[in-house]
Amino acid sequence: MSKTPLQFRHNGRxxxxxxxGGTNLLVALRELIGDMTPKFGCGQGGCGACSVLIDGxxxxxxxxxxxxxxxxxVETLDGMKQGPNLHPLQRAFADNFAAQCGYCTPGMLMAxxxxxxxxxxxxxDEVVEAISGNIxxxxxxxxxxxxxxxxxxxxxxx
Amino acid sequence: MTRHRGRGMASVNYPIGMNxxxxxxxxxxxxxxxxxxxxxxxxxxxxxxxxxxxxQICAETLGVPVExxxxxxxxxxxxxxxxGSFASRGTHRVGNAVMAAARExxxxxxxxxxxxLEVNAADLETDGRGNIHVKGAPHRSISTKDVAIAAQFKQxxxxxxxxxxxxxxxxxxxxxxxMSPATCYAHACLVAEVEVDDETGEVAMVRMDSAYxxxxxxxxxxxxxxxxxxxxxxxxxxxxETPEPYYPDPAHGPRDxxxxxxxxxxxxxxxxxxxxxxxxPDGPFGGKGPGEMCANPVLPAVANAIFNAVGVRIDDLxxxxxxxxxxxxxxxxxxxxxxx
Numbered sequence: 001m002s003k004t005p006l007q008f009r010h011n012g013r014x015x016x017x018x019x020x021g022g023t024n025l026l027v028a029l030r031e032l033i034g035d036m037t038p039k040f041g042c043g044q045g046g047c048g049a050c051s052v053l054i055d056g057x058x059x060x061x062x063x064x065x066x067x068x069x070x071x072x073x074v075e076t077l078d079g080m081k082q083g084p085n086l087h088p089l090q091r092a093f094a095d096n097f098a099a100q101c102g103y104c105t106p107g108m109l110m111a112x113x114x115x116x117x118x119x120x121x122x123x124x125d126e127v128v129e130a131i132s133g134n135i136x137x138x139x140x141x142x143x144x145x146x147x148x149x150x151x152x153x154x155x156x157x158x
Numbered sequence: 159m160t161r162h163r164g165r166g167m168a169s170v171n172y173p174i175g176m177n178x179x180x181x182x183x184x185x186x187x188x189x190x191x192x193x194x195x196x197x198x199x200x201x202x203x204x205x206x207x208x209x210x211x212x213x214q215i216c217a218e219t220l221g222v223p224v225e226x227x228x229x230x231x232x233x234x235x236x237x238x239x240x241x242g243s244f245a246s247r248g249t250h251r252v253g254n255a256v257m258a259a260a261r262e263x264x265x266x267x268x269x270x271x272x273x274x275l276e277v278n279a280a281d282l283e284t285d286g287r288g289n290i291h292v293k294g295a296p297h298r299s300i301s302t303k304d305v306a307i308a309a310q311f312k313q314x315x316x317x318x319x320x321x322x323x324x325x326x327x328x329x330x331x332x333x334x335x336x337m338s339p340a341t342c343y344a345h346a347c348l349v350a351e352v353e354v355d356d357e358t359g360e361v362a363m364v365r366m367d368s369a370y371x372x373x374x375x376x377x378x379x380x381x382x383x384x385x386x387x388x389x390x391x392x393x394x395x396x397x398x399e400t401p402e403p404y405y406p407d408p409a410h411g412p413r414d415x416x417x418x419x420x421x422x423x424x425x426x427x428x429x430x431x432x433x434x435x436x437x438x439p440d441g442p443f444g445g446k447g448p449g450e451m452c453a454n455p456v457l458p459a460v461a462n463a464i465f466n467a468v469g470v471r472i473d474d475l476x477x478x479x480x481x482x483x484x485x486x487x488x489x490x491x492x493x494x495x496x497x498x
Contacts, residue, residue: 042414042415044414044415046414046415046416047415097379097380097382097383099205100204100205100206100207100383100387101204101205102205127423128423128424129424131423132422132423132424134423135415135420135422137391137420138205138387139383139386139387139390140386140387140388140389140390140391140426141390141422141423141426142386142390142426142429143383143386144423145423
């Protein structure tokens with residue numbers, strides 16, 4: 001099978017790879033670029049662990065053809081840290097005990113970032129809606145919702 | 159269509175760990191020449207925080223800062239044997255093993271310090287900040303780092319300790335057959351309030367109020383996250399999850415997360431938790447185990463709340479809308495019980 005050249009921005013850096021037709025974005029990110037932060041959960045779009053942002057919008061990378069990303073900007077958890085400093089959302093997740101096993105956390109953080117980037121002061125219901133495509137087995141969601149609200153509150157006062 | 163509110167409660171007595179073969183776990187503790195300590199375990203931290211809790215237990219027993227302890231888990235090639243992370247046994251079983259190992263290592267550390275300070279080890283105490291000094295004379299002091307260096311390079315001693323926890327074999331009363339299957343019990347009571355739709359059979363969680371008695375909460379934030387997350391799993395088992403919805407026929411089993419359901423962030427409810435601390439006599443610093451028990455009382459409490467709301471008694475799990483609706487229809491409609 002012939003390979004297709006593909007270029008896009010990955011966390012602010014230009015990348016160029018060759019993909020087989022039908023390769024999904026999750027595989028491209030993990031196996032061709034080496035960014036292991038988007039997680040393979042169900043591979044069917046049912047769990048949200050693979051969530052990434054494409055041009056600021058949340059996408060399930062396991063259901064997205066890699067070629068969809070051509071010329072666009074893909075953000076993953078790997079690009080969230082600001083230099084040596086945790087992103088306010090990461091800090092809030094740590095402070096609020098919003099992770100236990102941690103497998104859903106990359107997807108949760110990307111869903112939360114997509115929300116706060118367009119709606120810096122969400123209501124609780126808006127937070128619930130934003131992470132409703134992401135399954136967490138450990139926390140019961142309460143601490144994740146609280147962390148996102150705390151990060152939003154912190155931004156307002158900063 | 160009417161939505162009926164109902165309230166149900168349940169209590170559990172929960173034995174910590176299991177009893178097969180004495181349910182043992184081992185731990186090894188040793189100092190590095192830097193004066194820091196490593197705890198070697200085969201036990202697994204699945205995110206509940208066992209690394210944090212065993213680190214606290216080791217630091218407290220050694221008398222050193224928690225920053226000076228590193229816990230190395232989950233390599234069964236290099237760590238001593240552990241039965242596993244299940245049955246709420248981590249804090250109690252592994253914690254006790256770590257405590258025993260740290261106590262032995264502390265003994266060697268104090269002997270090594272005594273030799274350096276030229277005093278009797280019984281006259282020494284730790285300050286919890288990385289120093290060992292003569293009781294009542296804090297200026298006669300040596301750092302744990304200097305003790306570790308002296309032990310390694312001068313005295314030729316290993317500051318180390320071995321620990322195991324094994325449940326003693328229970329005696330059986332020859333007259334009555336009575337025996338004690340467990341040494342340590344935690345307790346809980348939970349009140350669930352639900353809303354049952356008598357047209358769709360759907361059950362919505364309204365709120366939960368609970369009290370958990372789990373020995374000393376060695377790390378209160380970790381205990382809280384276990385209780386909150388565990389209650390969610392209880393709701394999930396009570397109302398949503400099953401791999402065999404029409405057991406034993408596997409034909410209609412779920413194939414993905416659209417069919418294998420779990421409550422999402424929109425399905426949770428407020429949950430007020432009271433933690434009661436009654437230290438366990440045989441627990442590490444009184445700790446029991448806030449593990450599996452946090453899911454257990456939710457299931458019967460929700461079943462009781464559904465009975466209270468519409469008068470149907472469902473005795474197999476999960477309590478799906480289909481089961482509720484069939485039961486309501488077969489008794490000729492919802493029969494709300496007295497509100498308690």
